[in-house]
Amino acid sequence: xxxxxxVAWEFRRxxxxxxxxxxxxxxPGIIGLAGGGVAxxxxxxxxxxxxxAGPPPPFLVPMIFAMILFIGAFLNGTMTLYGVVKEKANxxxxxxxSSISSRELMAGKIxxxxxxxxxxxxxxxxxxxxxxxxxxxxxxxxxTPVQWVSYPLYFALGYLLISALFATIGAGMKDVQSSGxxxxxxxxxxxxxxxxxxxxxxxxxxxxxxASFFPPFTPGMMMIRVxxxxxxxxxxxxxxxxxxxxxxLFIRVxxxxxxxxxxxxxxxxxxxxxxxxxxxxRR
Amino acid sequence: xxxxxxxxxxxxRVTKRFGExxxxxxxxxxxxxGAILGLxxxxxxxxxxxxxxxxGIFDPDEGEIQFSLNGTTGRLDKERIGYLxxxxxxxxxxxxxxxxxxxAELKGLDHGEAGRRARGWLTRLDLGAWSDRKxxxxxxxxxxxxxxAAAILHEPDLVxxxxxxxxVDPVHQDxxxxxxxxxxxxxxxVVLSSHMMNQxxxxxxxxxxxxxxxxxxxxxxxxxxxxxxxxTVRLRFAGDRAALERDLRIEGLAIDGDRATFRLPxxxxxxxxxxxxxxxxxxREISVTRPPLHDIFVQTVExxxx
Numbered sequence: 196x197x198x199x200x201x202v203a204w205e206f207r208r209x210x211x212x213x214x215x216x217x218x219x220x221x222x223p224g225i226i227g228l229a230g231g232g233v234a235x236x237x238x239x240x241x242x243x244x245x246x247x248a249g250p251p252p253p254f255l256v257p258m259i260f261a262m263i264l265f266i267g268a269f270l271n272g273t274m275t276l277y278g279v280v281k282e283k284a285n286x287x288x289x290x291x292x293s294s295i296s297s298r299e300l301m302a303g304k305i306x307x308x309x310x311x312x313x314x315x316x317x318x319x320x321x322x323x324x325x326x327x328x329x330x331x332x333x334x335x336x337x338x339t340p341v342q343w344v345s346y347p348l349y350f351a352l353g354y355l356l357i358s359a360l361f362a363t364i365g366a367g368m369k370d371v372q373s374s375g376x377x378x379x380x381x382x383x384x385x386x387x388x389x390x391x392x393x394x395x396x397x398x399x400x401x402x403x404x405x406a407s408f409f410p411p412f413t414p415g416m417m418m419i420r421v422x423x424x425x426x427x428x429x430x431x432x433x434x435x436x437x438x439x440x441x442x443x444l445f446i447r448v449x450x451x452x453x454x455x456x457x458x459x460x461x462x463x464x465x466x467x468x469x470x471x472x473x474x475x476x477r478r
Numbered sequence: 479x480x481x482x483x484x485x486x487x488x489x490x491r492v493t494k495r496f497g498e499x500x501x502x503x504x505x506x507x508x509x510x511x512g513a514i515l516g517l518x519x520x521x522x523x524x525x526x527x528x529x530x531x532x533x534g535i536f537d538p539d540e541g542e543i544q545f546s547l548n549g550t551t552g553r554l555d556k557e558r559i560g561y562l563x564x565x566x567x568x569x570x571x572x573x574x575x576x577x578x579x580x581x582a583e584l585k586g587l588d589h590g591e592a593g594r595r596a597r598g599w600l601t602r603l604d605l606g607a608w609s610d611r612k613x614x615x616x617x618x619x620x621x622x623x624x625x626x627a628a629a630i631l632h633e634p635d636l637v638x639x640x641x642x643x644x645x646v647d648p649v650h651q652d653x654x655x656x657x658x659x660x661x662x663x664x665x666x667x668v669v670l671s672s673h674m675m676n677q678x679x680x681x682x683x684x685x686x687x688x689x690x691x692x693x694x695x696x697x698x699x700x701x702x703x704x705x706x707x708x709x710t711v712r713l714r715f716a717g718d719r720a721a722l723e724r725d726l727r728i729e730g731l732a733i734d735g736d737r738a739t740f741r742l743p744x745x746x747x748x749x750x751x752x753x754x755x756x757x758x759x760x761x762r763e764i765s766v767t768r769p770p771l772h773d774i775f776v777q778t779v780e781x782x783x784x
Contacts, residue, residue, distance in 0.1 A: 289563035290567075293563070295584055
């Protein structure tokens with residue numbers, strides 16, 4: 196299977212990147228050290244004062260993991276975007292596309308880079324979990340079955356969506372220095388973060404339920420909603436399904452945009468052009 | 479090896495427009511097994527656009543491109559075709575050998591076979607010592623050889639080379655020419671483009687000369703030269719110079735001491751000229767040559783514009 200070869204190749208190149216290795220090891224190192232420091236010294240100083248604060252709120256853990264998702268996905272999205280731009284700038288694209296389709300290439304880049312990024316994120320998550328349980332011994336790690344199933348899916352699909360969005364933007368960029376309004380498209384999934392307070396207060400308000408079905412908002416909104424209130428099963432299943440389909444669609448859009456944009460050196464594509472290239476039918 | 483008649487690629491009256499500009503206009507040719515077809519013409523003549531249509535990167539607006547690869551007729555089989563694009567590069571952060579292996583695997587070779595062939599080609603192209611170096615450490619010419627190897631590693635039936643000699647030093651140009659001749663011996667169909675007509679004319683069996691998107695001349699090199707080239711004679715002689723001046727069969731005579739240069743008009747073959755040399759002329763040296771392709775091209779294009 197050629198897609199598998201592309202994924203393996205992109206994964207190897209991503210994982211060998213020095214910046215990537217540094218980020219993967221350094222960040223959890225800092226978190227771990229800082230957390231350890233607070234637990235040891237801070238804990239000894241005001242350990243008595245902290246206990247009366249009561250059990251931590253139930254949405255704390257999903258919030259922290261949503262944060263890790265978004266930070267990790269952003270870094271990974273940026274790497275994917277640079278990978279795509281470099282592929283164009285290096286002129287390697289015409290050679291590769293003489294063997295495989297642009298769809299295989301884009302899917303391979305998004306999945307290969309994403310796999311490397313996921314390993315990074317899982318490592319960060321493990322360190323964060325260790326630090327949290329050291330700092331907040333009273334925290335409950337109990338999850339309902341719905342949460343067990345839905346968290347990883349929202350996480351993985353959201354992650355893929357952000358990668359695909361960034362890859363599409365990269366397809367239209369002429370070099371790594373230039374970026375403009377296009378970059379904002381990659382930030383759409385981050386919008387729900389601004390409404391966290393509202394979501395926590397009324398997790399089942401109609402507008403929030405509707406907005407959860409808008410795929411770019413789905414991961415951010417649903418990870419928080421699922422953790423604080425019972426959500427009808429069909430809403431969970433429905434949002435996951437819509438998000439998954441949207442992922443597939445957007446990998447396709449990225450590939451189409453890339454196919455058209457790859458021979459345009461010299462100029463940045465506008466959002467409108469990207470959209471047109473992404474969705475038009477091939478003759 | 480005689481040129482077989484089996485066409486691997488048929489390009490039929492393809493036209494490609496970019497907005498108002500007609501980049502390629504009704505160009506036709508076919509590539510056959512064991513033959514090298516040269517798509518020649520100045521920069522901007524539409525060569526790269528034509529090759530990109532063959533590779534399926536652009537769709538032609540009009541006309542058709544047909545393949546007969548692997549026993550099947552019709553669409554492009556990417557595993558049976560090798561392509562060296564004009565705009566070319568490789569993954570700068572990857573190593574030479576692993577890059578070739580990866581690209582060969584994308585062409586359907588298994589890992590072991592890809593590795594064996596990649597090592598073989600790196601040795602033949604004087605790059606054996608660079609296998610484990612990163613692409614970014616190669617010179618431009620070396621990188622070009624790696625790209626060339628990637629285009630032929632999987633032993634395709636059809637090889638499409640866009641300006642294979644640009645940026646390569648003369649020694650390595652000869653090396654690449656040798657490899658291309660070997661491909662022909664093995665029965666591969668080769669299509670190559672170049673703006674350096676004189677550099678590749680010796681290599682090609684068939685030629686399509688393009689200018690401003692249209693084919694102005696096509697056919698075998700011999701036939702084109704026969705049809706368009708008048709012979710140029712360079713002569714060192716002794717004896718009666720007036721006899722030469724009286725010879726009505728020659729044109730554009732220029733005499734400088736004992737050296738004379740002139741053309742044979744169409745219809746006068748070198749053979750008939752030599753047999754009928756005027757009395758009183760003693761030949762010391764003589765050469766009868768046809769003009770280089772470049773001159774024929776210039777003549778044809780200028781003739782057409784007048």
